[in-house]
Amino acid sequence: MKLIELKNVTKVFDDGRKKIEALKETNFSVEEGEFVSIIGPSGSGKSTFLTIIGGLQTPTEGKVFINDDKFSELQEKKRAAKRFEEIGFILQASNLIPFLTVKDQLQLVNKINKTKFDKKDVESLLEELSINDLMDKYPSDLSGGERQRAAIARALYHDPSVILADEPTASLDTDRAFEVVEILGRETKKKNKATIMVTHDERLTEYCDTVYVMEDGVLSKK
């Protein structure tokens, strides 16, 4: 089943003086349990592509479907709600909230969608990422690798169908980077997510099912 699908999507930035075609017409999809990576030079449009899928900006033309829903057509507020439900973000500088412990980062999700906080669930999730003894630590007390694993835990916790990771390993050394990507691949398979990872390090793509290259706004399979 296709969890992510883009139909004829383009993105043009127009600042009045000149037009930048950041994303040329693109058709693209990711299946359940598929781990996709996107590589490409700086400024080629990778982040633009990823944020359009995440609904942080709307395409100039075309449609984005998430889990069969016309995601890009939704109103701003509904899109945010859908994003909260369906999409887990992992960012370069980690998307953790500095004043919450690892446990509280996850508990925040329960507070927002008014579900019960289950300590066992949290423990088993953190155990999979081998950070279960860091539950009560603040992000500033974690190493870069631990922080990214906590960010993965946060992204997986509310059980979204899609995981979007923009250079999740940029701040890590090679060993940590491989660890994090391996975990990401493993969780994608185990939990049947559709995962897209943007990276500039081609070696990391060995864990991925499909590798795309972005160049000047044109996406092509490698």
Place this chain on the structure above:
Amino acid sequence: MFLAWREINYSKTRFALIIGVVVLVSYLVFFLTGLAYGLAQENRTSVDKWDATGIVLADESNLNINMSMFPKDLMDDVEATETASLGVTSSVVQLVEETDDDSKVNVTFFGISDEEFIFPDVIEGEAFNGDNEVIADISLKEEEGYELNDELSLAGMDSTITIVGFTEDSKFNVSPVLYTDHETYQHIRASGFGEREDEIISAIVVQSDNGDLSGIELDSDDLELYGIDEFITNLPGYNAQVLTFGLMIGFLVLIAAMIIGIFIYVLTLQKSSILGVMKAQGISSKYIGKSVIGQTLLLTLFGVLTGLTLTLITGILLPNAVPYMNNFLFLISITILLIVVALLGAFFSVRTVVKIDPLEAIS
């Protein structure tokens, strides 16, 4: 509230400092209110005590009781449920055994008659009963150490007066009142103006059943009837005082609330990138906004209530000479006002939250 609490817990020092500022500012506001109210009361407690409907003064006195003088027999021209004659004059008293200037006290004499309704309740000692005896306001005991049977000398008079009783809440124009009979009053007043044949009084205090001036009839061109509230507002200096303090307190409340508002605003700006990440994750502006407002509420509630407690404690510890007085209606209104205005400030912050673009936060 989850986010609000966790953040306060994480940045304890920062929030302690903010609460500290709120405590100090609200303490200042509350304390100044207590002082202003206390001072205002010292102008009028003796008048409030009459529970009067109106007051009759000499027509040409322009509402100034010190300038009002007329023969006591004019009382016959006033028709009301209750009437009371009142002579007012200010003077300076001193214990007879003292001579230095520091021990002189400014007072106001009220000449009254014992069968009329403005006669005060004596809480210590007894009522005056003859020449040169007075009932004094209790503040003379509390602040000056005067006792029953103390003899006082008066400026410009040879004879002395004796305190035979004390009464409560009797201040007029910020000075304590000494009540005496009309005969003694005539002597004291005359010491300043020269003897006159008739018995002179300053005012006739009137009470009517329906609490309304329409029930009072006045049959003299030389006299003028005023409502008691009008009389109080026109006490020398009273209105200026109330307005000055009122404005000061109003501005302070505004400034205090702005300080809280600005703090919250700066805090919100500082974490706008974190808030942007939250929004990128799909956490609604509504949830974040609620937590900003919740946090403001926690900070102000805690700060203002601590300020209030400090004020109440200070009020108890202050010496009697400081005209501090609690008015719970004022204290509660200011508490609510501070919190409401601070929350208004928080709404500005919420607007910035709504405007934060999650895209910028993550790129």
